[in-house]
Amino acid sequence: xxxxxxxxxxxxxxxxxxxxxxxxxxxxxxxxxxxxxxxxxxxxxxxxxxxxxxxxxxxxxxxxxxxxxxxxxxxxxxxxxxxxxxxxxxxxxxxxxxxxxxxxxxxxxxxxxxxxxxxxxxxxxxxxxxxxxxxxxxxxxxxxxxxxxxxxxxxxxxxxxxxxxxxxxxxxxxxxxxxxxxxxxxxxxxxxxxxxxxxxxxxxxxxxxxxxxxxxxxxxxxxxxxxxxxxxxxxxxxxxxxxxxxxxxxxxxxxxxxxxxxxxxxxxxxxxxxxxxxxxx
Numbered sequence: 001x002x003x004x005x006x007x008x009x010x011x012x013x014x015x016x017x018x019x020x021x022x023x024x025x026x027x028x029x030x031x032x033x034x035x036x037x038x039x040x041x042x043x044x045x046x047x048x049x050x051x052x053x054x055x056x057x058x059x060x061x062x063x064x065x066x067x068x069x070x071x072x073x074x075x076x077x078x079x080x081x082x083x084x085x086x087x088x089x090x091x092x093x094x095x096x097x098x099x100x101x102x103x104x105x106x107x108x109x110x111x112x113x114x115x116x117x118x119x120x121x122x123x124x125x126x127x128x129x130x131x132x133x134x135x136x137x138x139x140x141x142x143x144x145x146x147x148x149x150x151x152x153x154x155x156x157x158x159x160x161x162x163x164x165x166x167x168x169x170x171x172x173x174x175x176x177x178x179x180x181x182x183x184x185x186x187x188x189x190x191x192x193x194x195x196x197x198x199x200x201x202x203x204x205x206x207x208x209x210x211x212x213x214x215x216x217x218x219x220x221x222x223x224x225x226x227x228x229x230x231x232x233x234x235x236x237x238x239x240x241x242x243x244x245x246x247x248x249x250x251x252x253x254x255x256x257x258x259x260x261x262x263x264x265x266x267x268x269x270x271x272x273x274x275x276x277x278x279x280x281x
Contacts, residue, residue, distance in 0.1 A: 009115055
């Protein structure tokens with residue numbers, strides 16, 4: 001399917017993480033000229049526009065997680081009719097753990113033009129500031145909220161060689177770091193990036209154990225965590241007991257987990273199964 005010559009375009013516009021001076025001239029221009037602005041929070045959009053000294057001339061509609069699906073048809077119709085739709089979220093790049101993916105997918109399905117105004121991203125900003133290797137990394141979104149699911153998720157990172165970036169809420173940070181130290185090892189290096197680009201920006205670097213102790217006193221603000229990748233190592237059965245135990249504590253069956261982990265590590269599943277049972281005594 002080819003796009004209609006009269007079709008408009010979707011513009012994904014990155015917004016400042018905190019300091020409005022990080023906004024690009026192109027963002028100010030886009031907010032002024034858009035036919036429609038889809039904003040995660042319309043009040044924040046108005047505040048941003050005021051700070052930039054611009055006045056949106058197009059229609060402003062809310063576009064947050066709970067209404068994302070219901071808003072799609074009208075936005076796609078606006079694009080089909082030749083209008084320019086600018087999508088902005090509260091901070092950073094749309095679609096990256098923020099609304100946007102479904103709208104982009106809908107445009108791609110209909111071959112409607114999509115472009116991007118690049119700009120701030122908490123993911124790459126934290127990665128650059130972490131002091132950890134940046135040549136290869138993966139982004140994990142938000143850490144799971146429930147302890148069992150979090151332990152299972154952390155177990156998948158035990159052997160992950162790439163640097164890992166993820167988001168966490170301030171009130172769960174201490175427990176997540178403590179769980180990470182338990183599953184991944186307290187000496188694993190990490191960085192906690194707080195309030196990036198804002199007045200009280202803070203970067204804490206160290207081992208998971210030390211960061212968990214620091215966070216236990218309470219942390220405020222927007223949090224991005226950067227975790228060092230696993231160092232290459234020879235894996236023994238004893239090394240895998242903690243990983244299997246964490247996943248079992250999260251609700252998985254011991255026999256199935258032991259078989260999966262043993263196969264991935266190249267060790268005997270019977271020896272691993274027996275080692276986990278022994279550790280319980």
